[in-house]
Amino acid sequence: MIDKSSPLPIYYQIEEQIKQQIVSGILEPGDMLRSEREYAEYYQVSRMTVRQAINNLVALGLIYKKKGSGTFVQEQKIEQALHGLTSFTEDMKTRGLEPSSHLIDFKIVPASQGIATELKIKEHTPVYEIKRIRLGDDVPIAIETNIIPANLVLGLTEEIVINSLYNYIENKLHLRIGNATQIIESATANKTEAELLEIEKQSPILLIERKTYLTDGTPLEIVKSSYRGDRYKFMININRT
Numbered sequence: 001m002i003d004k005s006s007p008l009p010i011y012y013q014i015e016e017q018i019k020q021q022i023v024s025g026i027l028e029p030g031d032m033l034r035s036e037r038e039y040a041e042y043y044q045v046s047r048m049t050v051r052q053a054i055n056n057l058v059a060l061g062l063i064y065k066k067k068g069s070g071t072f073v074q075e076q077k078i079e080q081a082l083h084g085l086t087s088f089t090e091d092m093k094t095r096g097l098e099p100s101s102h103l104i105d106f107k108i109v110p111a112s113q114g115i116a117t118e119l120k121i122k123e124h125t126p127v128y129e130i131k132r133i134r135l136g137d138d139v140p141i142a143i144e145t146n147i148i149p150a151n152l153v154l155g156l157t158e159e160i161v162i163n164s165l166y167n168y169i170e171n172k173l174h175l176r177i178g179n180a181t182q183i184i185e186s187a188t189a190n191k192t193e194a195e196l197l198e199i200e201k202q203s204p205i206l207l208i209e210r211k212t213y214l215t216d217g218t219p220l221e222i223v224k225s226s227y228r229g230d231r232y233k234f235m236i237n238i239n240r241t
């Protein structure tokens, strides 16, 4: 239990005990921890002391707080290889997760000058702006906004984008997706992002910007995504040449 005569701070002892329960599997991913009040009663310490232990475990990424429901043991992160140009649907299926999307926005707008330059189209040419929350097994993983030339990807519907965009592009339109450039940056979730991703405001997120081209070099999409930092990590194989 807690050794109040130990030189180790009490919050640290509590922290280590909970950590041990997670490492040993007594507490499993997704399990709910006791409340601060319950721990305080159990260990006969103040809630402040418990809170410090809990906050340290949150900072270590071992547990997370969910507004209004409690504190839970963190799930394993999804590891995404950085080689291979895959779709979200494929990424989820590879991991045995069921992909789904909530459509937030689906509209056609005239391309701004900046977008037009990037997509190598004329300014004011119609582009789709599609904003989706992407989920794996009903857990929100990313918010994604695609900008796609409307004259290139014909006949898009809400129904299609709730499923797989790449599947439609390749298997219905028979366009060949070739390559992409991708930039990954760290950031913290603002209020809207936190709400959509069901995480605390200021939680770490990964911003990914992808620009995808068809095999003939035609720009296909500009995509901005915000991935949950607590659910996603990237892996790359590198060679020393």
Ligand code: 16G
Pocket: 086, 087, 088, 089, 090, 144, 146, 161, 163, 164, 165, 166, 167, 208, 209, 210, 212, 221, 223, 225
């Ligand atoms: C991924 C891609 C995105 C693409 C989408 C298609 C990243 C960062 N982004 O989310 O560029 O539009 O897959 O997914 O990987 P879908 O075929 O499931 O609609």
